[in-house]
Amino acid sequence: MTLLELRQVTRVHGTGAAAVTALDGVTLTVAAGELVAVMGPSGSGKSTLLNLAGGLDQPTAGTVVVDGQALGELSSRRLAGLRRRSIGYVFQDLNLLPALTAAENVALPRELDGISARTAHGEAIAALERFGVADIADRFPDDLSGGQQQRVAIARAFIGPRRLLLADEPTGALDTTTGEAVLRLLREQCESGAGGVLVTHEARHAAWADRVVFLRDGRIVDESRASEATANGDPMLSGGRS
Amino acid sequence: MSVKLGLLALLDEQPMYGYQLHTTFKERTGDTWPLNIGQIYTTLARLERDGLVEPAGDDGDGHAIYALTDSGRDELRRWFATPVARADRPRDELAIKLAVALTVSGVDVREVLQTQRTATLRDLQDLTRQKREVAPDDLAWLLALDSLIFQAEAEARWLDSCEERLLGSPAYRNGVAR
Numbered sequence: 152m153t154l155l156e157l158r159q160v161t162r163v164h165g166t167g168a169a170a171v172t173a174l175d176g177v178t179l180t181v182a183a184g185e186l187v188a189v190m191g192p193s194g195s196g197k198s199t200l201l202n203l204a205g206g207l208d209q210p211t212a213g214t215v216v217v218d219g220q221a222l223g224e225l226s227s228r229r230l231a232g233l234r235r236r237s238i239g240y241v242f243q244d245l246n247l248l249p250a251l252t253a254a255e256n257v258a259l260p261r262e263l264d265g266i267s268a269r270t271a272h273g274e275a276i277a278a279l280e281r282f283g284v285a286d287i288a289d290r291f292p293d294d295l296s297g298g299q300q301q302r303v304a305i306a307r308a309f310i311g312p313r314r315l316l317l318a319d320e321p322t323g324a325l326d327t328t329t330g331e332a333v334l335r336l337l338r339e340q341c342e343s344g345a346g347g348v349l350v351t352h353e354a355r356h357a358a359w360a361d362r363v364v365f366l367r368d369g370r371i372v373d374e375s376r377a378s379e380a381t382a383n384g385d386p387m388l389s390g391g392r393s
Numbered sequence: 394m395s396v397k398l399g400l401l402a403l404l405d406e407q408p409m410y411g412y413q414l415h416t417t418f419k420e421r422t423g424d425t426w427p428l429n430i431g432q433i434y435t436t437l438a439r440l441e442r443d444g445l446v447e448p449a450g451d452d453g454d455g456h457a458i459y460a461l462t463d464s465g466r467d468e469l470r471r472w473f474a475t476p477v478a479r480a481d482r483p484r485d486e487l488a489i490k491l492a493v494a495l496t497v498s499g500v501d502v503r504e505v506l507q508t509q510r511t512a513t514l515r516d517l518q519d520l521t522r523q524k525r526e527v528a529p530d531d532l533a534w535l536l537a538l539d540s541l542i543f544q545a546e547a548e549a550r551w552l553d554s555c556e557e558r559l560l561g562s563p564a565y566r567n568g569v570a571r
Contacts, residue, residue, distance in 0.1 A: 190514075192553065338525070354549035355542060358517035365507065375511045377518035 153216075154315045154346035155181040155204055160213035162199050162369075173199040175369035176213070181348055183314065186341040188349045188357035191366030197350045198319065200366070204348060205317045206234050217315060235260050239308025239316045243323035245300055247292040247307075253299075254279060254288040257307040264311070278306035282336055298329035305333065309340060316340065316347040322356055334359040396428060396436050401445060401461060401469045408449045410456035411437060421533050440465070487548075491555060495570070502559055503568025510552045517545045 162174040174196045181187050191197050202208040203215055206222045215222045218237045222230060247256050254275045261271035279285045282302040292300055301321065308316050316337065322330035338359050341347050349360055357363045363375045403409065403417050415433045418426075437459055440446040445465035449458045461469070487509060494500045524538045559565055 192556070335525070352553075353546075354514060354517055355521075355546040358514065358521040358542070360518070363514050363518065365510065367507075373507050373511045375514040375518065377515065377522055 152183045153180050154183050154218060155179075155348065156214075156216040157200070157204065158214040158216070160200075160203055160210045160215060162196075162203060162208065163211040172369050174203065174210070177366075177369070177371055179364065179371065181315070181346045183344050183346050184341060185362070186338055186347045186349060186360045188351060188360035188363045189366060190352060190354070190357050190363055192352070195366040196369040197352075197366055199369075201317050201319055201348060201350050205238050205240060206230050232264070235264050236312055237315055239305075239310075239313040241301075241304050241308050241316065241318040241321040243320040245292075245304040247300060247304060249292050252289050252291055253284070253295065253303045256292070256303060257310055260307065261311050266311075274310050275306070278310045279303065281309070282306045297323075297325055298332065301325060301329075301333050302336070305336060309345065314345045316345055317350075318347060319350045320352075321349070322351075322353075330356070396432060397440060397445075398469065398472045399426075400433070400436055400440065401465050401472075404446060404459060404461045405466065405469055408458045408460035410452060410458050412456065414459075422537055426537075495565075498570055500570075501568050502565065503556060506552050506556050506559070506568075510549060513545055513549050513552065517542060517549070520545065 157177055157179045160174055160177045161172065164171045164173055177196070177200060179187070179200075189197050189200060199208065203210055204217070206215070206217065209223065217233060220233060222233070225233060247253075248259070251259065254272060257278055258268070258271040258275035261274055262268055276285060276288055279288050279302075282305055284299055284302045284306065287295060287299055287303075292303070295303065301323075305321070308318075318337065321337070322333050325333065334356060337347055337349065341361075349357065351357050361377060364371050365373045365375075399418060399422075400414055403414055403421070409417065411433050412430065414437075415428070415430050418428060418433070437446065441448070441459070444462055445468055446459045447462050449460035451457055491502070491505065494502045494505045520538055520542050524535065524542065527534050527538065529535075556568075559568055564571060
């Protein structure tokens with residue numbers, strides 16, 4: 152099942168001589184169970200792609216489809232609802248609200264959705280549990296380590312029915328092993344049926360994805376897929392590049 | 394150097410026979426370092442010639458057991474106490490290929506870089522997948538995989554840096570020599 156589809160998506164900023172094409176005819180699909188990484192130098196269009204996929208920006212041409220719904224055809228109210236219900240975001244800057252506890256932060260999008268505070272709280276605890284941080288549910292973001300904050304942000308991204316994750320450098324300033332734990336979590340969520348887009352300029356992080364697409368000047372110029380698993384499970388180490 | 398020293402390290406734990414060394418070596422390095430049994434025997438012969446190991450009877454089934462000598466033990470301590478020098482790589486094919494590509498007219502160097510980047514990423518993806526499947530307590534295998542992962546990452550970063558330099562150079566336009 153396709154969770155996200157970009158069809159010939161173009162985004163031009165400005166007009167006339169000052170027009171800058173940030174994204175140029177990009178086509179990309181993300182299926183349930185799949186983690187796709189987007190790599191490219193600064194200015195290649197990575198963030199534009201993510202903003203368009205999340206309905207935070209509108210394409211100049213082309214179509215963005217999330218969960219079977221073309222975003223361009225939705226009223227702004229229905230678009231906001233779809234964003235809350237279908238899409239989870241994790242940004243480098245985590246955007247946790249400092250005045251709310253971890254559980255309240257995670258529950259917030261569900262409460263905005265109109266479900267009861269009690270149900271939302273239950274879902275938040277379940278999400279925090281899933282990411283191994285249920286014990287810090289009642290603490291405030293400022294009292295949490297970077298890794299814990301990141302897990303709270305990811306729990307928020309996956310609360311309720313949300314199945315499409317959009318992540319922009321989600322391992323930000325975390326150390327190697329904590330960052331790796333975060334990527335492992337994202338990966339496991341995708342394996343259990345979510346879909347994700349991971350924007351990063353770090354090759355080591357992108358390598359956690361099933362597919363890596365390379366953006367350059369607003370276009371996809373190449374794509375790398377992991378090798379098919381072999382019987383003895385190591386396609387690389389048995390041969391490898393000399 | 395290191396097959397020799399690797400075997401010395403294993404024999405420091407206990408005397409072993411050739412096949413046993415082969416199996417243990419594979420376990421410890423997690424197959425990052427393919428080594429056939431013949432290399433084990435020739436290395437053992439050389440170590441014995443140099444007085445670093447000595448025969449220590451057999452295991453009852455006719456397998457010749459080897460044990461570390463005192464000078465073997467000294468050699469091992471010296472190894473652990475000495476940093477590994479960055480290996481000289483007299484022929485780094487990739488660096489040479491890029492250097493040559495810069496001088497051949499009409500070659501799209503950016504394309505050469507991207508082709509390599511995609512291949513490097515695929516290697517990284519394969520290594521990362523293997524890492525996902527490693528049991529958390531298999532530290533030796535994790536460290537060995539991390540080593541390959543960080544090397545591949547270094548290559549990817551170097552390729553990024555090559556591209557930045559290329560795009561910043563007035564002698565090239567979109568990766569092709571003017």
